[in-house]
Amino acid sequence: MSQPSATRRRVDPRAERAARTVLAGPRPRLLRQPAAAISNERRRDPRAIREAALVQRQPRPRYDWTRDAASAGSSAAMGVFVAAAPAIPLQVIAEPAYLVLALLDRPGGEVSDHDRQVIAAARLLADSGSDGGGGAVVTVSTGSGEALAEAGSDRHVALPDGWADDYVPERRAAAASALMAALSPRHVLFPDSADGGDVARRVAAAAGERLFTGVQSLAPDRATRQSAGGSLETGHRPTRLMTVAADAFAPLDGVRHEARPLDLAAPAIAGEEVLPRLGGARRLAVDPDALSLSETDFILSAGNGVTDWRSFAELGEALGATRAGSRVVCDAGHLPRERQVGASGTVVGARCYLAFGIAGAPQHLQGITGVHHVIAVNTDLHAEMIKRADLSIVADAQAVMPALIRLIRERRHD
Numbered sequence: 001m002s003q004p005s006a007t008r009r010r011v012d013p014r015a016e017r018a019a020r021t022v023l024a025g026p027r028p029r030l031l032r033q034p035a036a037a038i039s040n041e042r043r044r045d046p047r048a049i050r051e052a053a054l055v056q057r058q059p060r061p062r063y064d065w066t067r068d069a070a071s072a073g074s075s076a077a078m079g080v081f082v083a084a085a086p087a088i089p090l091q092v093i094a095e096p097a098y099l100v101l102a103l104l105d106r107p108g109g110e111v112s113d114h115d116r117q118v119i120a121a122a123r124l125l126a127d128s129g130s131d132g133g134g135g136a137v138v139t140v141s142t143g144s145g146e147a148l149a150e151a152g153s154d155r156h157v158a159l160p161d162g163w164a165d166d167y168v169p170e171r172r173a174a175a176a177s178a179l180m181a182a183l184s185p186r187h188v189l190f191p192d193s194a195d196g197g198d199v200a201r202r203v204a205a206a207a208g209e210r211l212f213t214g215v216q217s218l219a220p221d222r223a224t225r226q227s228a229g230g231s232l233e234t235g236h237r238p239t240r241l242m243t244v245a246a247d248a249f250a251p252l253d254g255v256r257h258e259a260r261p262l263d264l265a266a267p268a269i270a271g272e273e274v275l276p277r278l279g280g281a282r283r284l285a286v287d288p289d290a291l292s293l294s295e296t297d298f299i300l301s302a303g304n305g306v307t308d309w310r311s312f313a314e315l316g317e318a319l320g321a322t323r324a325g326s327r328v329v330c331d332a333g334h335l336p337r338e339r340q341v342g343a344s345g346t347v348v349g350a351r352c353y354l355a356f357g358i359a360g361a362p363q364h365l366q367g368i369t370g371v372h373h374v375i376a377v378n379t380d381l382h383a384e385m386i387k388r389a390d391l392s393i394v395a396d397a398q399a400v401m402p403a404l405i406r407l408i409r410e411r412r413h414d
């Protein structure tokens with residue numbers, strides 16, 4: 001005969017019934033749970049929760065749903081359990097054994113994904129050098145280093161703000177050469193982009209050093225890149241100067257470094273004596289519809305909820321956005337097939353995706369996983385696209401499109 005398990009509690013139905021009886025008599029009333037089980041449970045008061053989260057009453061109430069979590073006393077009183085996000089420890093490299101420079105593009109002042117990937121690659125070299133790591137990553141760009149601390153920067157050299165919009169690669173290259181002379185870094189990494197690659201080649205030519213371009217993997221003793229259309233892999237000992245291919249390194253997540261400003265003598269970064277040899281370089285306006293969906297930054301997309309195609313085209317023009325759509329609208333011939341976003345269309349990584357009348361089927365959402373900001377216009381509040389969006393307008397697409405066009409024209413006229 002098997003022995004009863006040591007952990008199994010014997011149930012005494014009579015004793016449990018007695019514990020739950022709140023009204024004895026001919027018709028006893030029982031609690032649904034044993035009294036002991038509910039004694040610590042507080043009732044949730046939705047009104048109190050709403051009140052705690054209210055940050056602005058007029059003209060329209062606004063709520064900050066993190067506030068009821070922050071007001072720990074009241075949330076505890078309401079029986080709401082909120083797990084505090086664990087603080088990310090600050091990594092300090094006080095006495096770096098060596099330096100790895102990361103010269104960033106920061107187009108338009110923003111830290112791009114490619115910039116973050118370059119910092120991640122630099123971190124790899126700083127944390128696991130052939131002598132076991134202990135290096136520090138020094139980022140170099142216009143703007144402050146604050147935004148770079150969570151990307152992995154230990155020190156930051158800020159280039160003059162006026163350089164952000166000027167295309168003067170000679171000046172950046174001169175600043176990079178001056179920084180190399182001042183800091184003697186072990187490695188200098190650049191994004192393998194149009195601007196970053198240009199500066200890197202100028203720096204390599206000035207230093208008379210070899211540049212290893214398009215790096216796709218890095219280890220302390222080996223850097224590789226692909227060639228011959230991806231059919232060959234070329235390996236090399238990491239050189240001092242390297243450009244980092246786009247999307248080869250995952251940006252860091254869950255780290256916090258100092259990004260401490262590095263004060264250097266002005267000549268090290270100013271490069272004033274450099275006279276630009278390019279005269280009047282400026283960015284050209286391109287037809288957004290001529291760009292491929294994978295390289296455009298702003299997409300205006302239509303789904304089956306769009307019927308006013310004239311307004312859709314006008315809005316695309318007014319916004320300067322590239323037009324795209326769901327499979328349903330491409331199947332119906334409203335847009336060419338190469339404009340289809342999704343699993344069986346193009347996977348896009350735009351900065352902004354403005355979706356009119358798109359339900360948000362899984363196959364469509366797969367195409368926009370890399371989009372930074374999604375704005376959805378849909379009549380159905382419960383549409384999946386609304387759940388994915390950072391900003392939603394629950395309204396008829398045919399009403400919102402002309403209203404937006406009007407607004408843009410008024411603003412331009414002003």
Ligand SMILES: Cc1cc2nc3c(=O)[nH]c(=O)nc-3n(C[C@H](O)[C@H](O)[C@H](O)COP(=O)(O)OP(=O)(O)OC[C@H]3O[C@@H](n4cnc5c(N)ncnc54)[C@H](O)[C@@H]3O)c2cc1C
Binds near residue numbers: 302340397398
């Ligand atoms: C193998 C496979 C691959 C697929 N690949 C893709 C793909 O790559 N890309 C893709 O998009 N789909 C793809 N699909 C199809 C996908 O499953 C959906 O059918 C499609 O995405 C739906 O398109 P939709 O959201 O435009 O249309 P619907 O599903 O018809 O949704 C229309 C939306 O518009 C809203 N709406 C209606 N009227 C209005 C109005 N007046 N104003 C505002 N909103 C309104 C509705 O509330 C609804 O949310 C694929 C399917 C399969 C089986």
